[in-house]
Amino acid sequence: MANMSLKKVEINTRDPEERNKDFKEVVLGYTEEQAMEEAERCLQCKHKPCVKGCPVHVKIPEFIKLVAEGDFEGAYQKIKETNSLPAVCGRVCPQETQCEELCVRGIKGEPVAIGRLERFVADWHMKNIEDKKLNIKSNNKKVAIIGSGPAGLSCAGDLAKLGYKVTIFEAFHVAGGVLMYGIPEFRLPKAIVQKEIDSLKEMGVEIDTNMVIGRVFSINELKDKGYEAVFIGTGAGLPSFMGIPGENYNGVYTANEFLTRINLMKAYKFPESDTPVYVGKKVAVFGGGNVAMDAARSAKRLGAEDVYIVYRRSEEEMPARVEEVHHAKEEGIIFKLLSNPTRILGTEDGWVRAIECIDMELGEPDASGRRRPIPIEGSEKEIEVETVVIAIGQSPNPLIKATTEGLETHSWGGIIVDEATGATSIPGVYAGGDAVTGAATVILAMGAGKTAANAIDEYLTK
Numbered sequence: 001m002a003n004m005s006l007k008k009v010e011i012n013t014r015d016p017e018e019r020n021k022d023f024k025e026v027v028l029g030y031t032e033e034q035a036m037e038e039a040e041r042c043l044q045c046k047h048k049p050c051v052k053g054c055p056v057h058v059k060i061p062e063f064i065k066l067v068a069e070g071d072f073e074g075a076y077q078k079i080k081e082t083n084s085l086p087a088v089c090g091r092v093c094p095q096e097t098q099c100e101e102l103c104v105r106g107i108k109g110e111p112v113a114i115g116r117l118e119r120f121v122a123d124w125h126m127k128n129i130e131d132k133k134l135n136i137k138s139n140n141k142k143v144a145i146i147g148s149g150p151a152g153l154s155c156a157g158d159l160a161k162l163g164y165k166v167t168i169f170e171a172f173h174v175a176g177g178v179l180m181y182g183i184p185e186f187r188l189p190k191a192i193v194q195k196e197i198d199s200l201k202e203m204g205v206e207i208d209t210n211m212v213i214g215r216v217f218s219i220n221e222l223k224d225k226g227y228e229a230v231f232i233g234t235g236a237g238l239p240s241f242m243g244i245p246g247e248n249y250n251g252v253y254t255a256n257e258f259l260t261r262i263n264l265m266k267a268y269k270f271p272e273s274d275t276p277v278y279v280g281k282k283v284a285v286f287g288g289g290n291v292a293m294d295a296a297r298s299a300k301r302l303g304a305e306d307v308y309i310v311y312r313r314s315e316e317e318m319p320a321r322v323e324e325v326h327h328a329k330e331e332g333i334i335f336k337l338l339s340n341p342t343r344i345l346g347t348e349d350g351w352v353r354a355i356e357c358i359d360m361e362l363g364e365p366d367a368s369g370r371r372r373p374i375p376i377e378g379s380e381k382e383i384e385v386e387t388v389v390i391a392i393g394q395s396p397n398p399l400i401k402a403t404t405e406g407l408e409t410h411s412w413g414g415i416i417v418d419e420a421t422g423a424t425s426i427p428g429v430y431a432g433g434d435a436v437t438g439a440a441t442v443i444l445a446m447g448a449g450k451t452a453a454n455a456i457d458e459y460l461t462k
Contacts, residue, residue: 003040006109011116013327020300020331023185023268027091030120032072039068041105042112049102050114055447056083056154060099060114067117076125079118084157084200085150085446087126087192090119092183093443094321126195133202139163141460144227146213146400149177150442151233151433153200154449155456160203162457167227169211174264177235178434179442181264182256184294186301187324190263214403219429229428229456232415233449236394236434242286246344247390251278251352255287255295255391262298279304280386284355286310286341287391288318291439293325295389296333307333308383312340312360312373338362340373342380344388354382394439404429414438422452423459430456 012028013019019026030038042064050060059078066075079086095101095115103111141164145152148170156166174180179193201207213219219230239254241247258277261267265275283299285292288311296307309328311318314337318325329335338360345354359379362371396413408416408425415424415431422430432448434440 002043003037005041008041008110008113008116009034009038011113016327016330016332019186020297023298023301025189026186026327029123030116032070032124035067035072035117035120036070038113039064039117042068043104045104049104050099050112053099053102055098055443056089056450058083058099058118063121064112064114064117067121072121072124073129075117075121076129079121082450083118083446084154085196085442086118087122088150088179088188088196089443089446090115090117090122091188091192093118094441096322098443126192131199131202134161136161136203137163138165138204140165142167142227143456143460144169144222144230145233146219146230147171147177147233147235147433147435148175148197148207149233149235149433149445150179151235151435151445151449151452152177152231153197154446155231155233155432155453156205156449157200157203158450158453159456160200160205162453164457164460165204165206167206167208169213169217169222170207170209171212171234172264173209175207175209177233181260182291182294184259184263184298185268186297187294212399214399219400219404219407219426223428228460229430231422231449231452231456232400232424232429232431232435233433233445234397234400234435235445236439237397238395238413239390240393240395241390242341242392244341244343246346246352249344249346249352249388250350251280251386252344252388252390255285255291255389256394258295258389259291259298262302268298268302277302278387281305282308282383282385283387283389284308284310284341284383284385285389285391287393288313288320289391289393290320290324292389292391293320293328293333295391297328297331299387299389300331300333304387308336308385309333310336310339310341310355310357310383312338313370314338314362317362317370336383338373340375345382352386352388354384355388356380356382394434396435396438400435412438420451421455422448423455428459 063075063078100111145168266273267275267277283304285296359376360373366372430452433445
């Protein structure tokens with residue numbers, strides 16, 4: 001019998017005053033009983049609107065039905081038919097603007113907690129089932145994947161299932177891309193990511209780290225080594241700056257550097273690790289997206305007493321997930337909304353001492369569809385801080401463009417592709433994820449990886 005409750009089954013989370021002092025995971029997940037209760041809220045719609053909202057087309061009603069029946073392993077296998085990284089997606093995918101946004105239950109009440117159920121199923125599998133090595137017949141065709149982030153991992157997984165000999169070339173010393181260096185441990189434990197990567201290795205995917213393509217090898221040299229197709233999934237690792245005075249003071253980080261030091265280099269374990277990160281007592285984070293929330297919440301955990309999110313629009317326009325904003329507020333992050341930084345002030349010896357901000361009001365919508373922020377003259381004020389983290393976006397690294405003749409890109413650096421296939425201007429070379437779109441979501445990158453994998457298979461078998 002369907003559960004007609006208008007509200008999702010609440011998920012267990014750790015106490016904010018306890019969790020904001022460590023990097024252990026915040027959300028604890030559903031129990032088996034809670035998962036089955038929530039799964040019974042699904043109406044099993046024949047037209048499956050939720051699936052249309054999923055970039056990797058997970059068979060959502062089918063896996064949820066299996067959860068309701070208590071067949072958790074069956075549910076996991078159903079998800080894995082189209083999604084290579086269910087434990088990751090269950091934690092960081094913005095379901096509220098994708099699959100759950102189209103859920104019929106959301107018309108009168110809250111939608112089915114699709115993301116929470118996906119996470120539960122993946123975690124249950126990892127805890128209870130030992131993966132068996134798949135017996136996949138090789139077709140002896142080699143494909144190179146540049147970048148081991150969500151797009152590259154998704155593309156690699158789909159091609160490996162089809163029998164391709166896949167090698168991923170990763171610039172860092174650890175595979176995982178943004179999943180490893182960008183998303184904090186308290187939102188996405190690195191052990192979870194590593195287990196997902198290990199499952200790809202079990203399928204025969206090879207991963208070569210410390211390989212900066214464009215420096216160690218060019219794309220043409222990869223082709224000379226026998227790779228019949230190449231997928232570029234290098235992400236968006238080039239940080240943006242505001243262009244305001246004082247960005248060169250000591251104590252100013254880009255979010256990319258700040259989070260990479262904390263996550264991949266384990267600065268949160270200093271002095272056990274070799275990498276310290278200075279935050280001081282007061283920190284300002286410029287921006288209103290998920291990256292800004294991650295940076296602010298990380299700074300709090302590193303010992304900052306006051307952490308400010310400085311954002312030029314209102315909360316309604318904030319691009320961060322509602323859940324992340326909620327968790328940040330619970331943990332004591334201070335929101336300075338309708339406030340825009342105009343300069344960073346420093347001490348005589350070159351360290352940050354304060355920021356100057358101007359109040360904003362919202363006018364008519366701009367090209368993004370959000371109301372345009374307009375400065376209020378004479379409203380400037382100073383906020384004392386010791387650290388600034390700039391989290392206003394990132395663009396693709398120009399290295400691949402600079403070292404690959406004939407690769408067409410947009411003026412802002414994104415690789416130009418055929419949207420239906422991911423094909424670039426070079427035959428046999430495909431691209432997807434943030435390298436194409438600029439900074440976006442994990443699941444959209446995975447969707448692009450799947451699209452490219454299908455196109456590469458068609459290209460190599462025609």
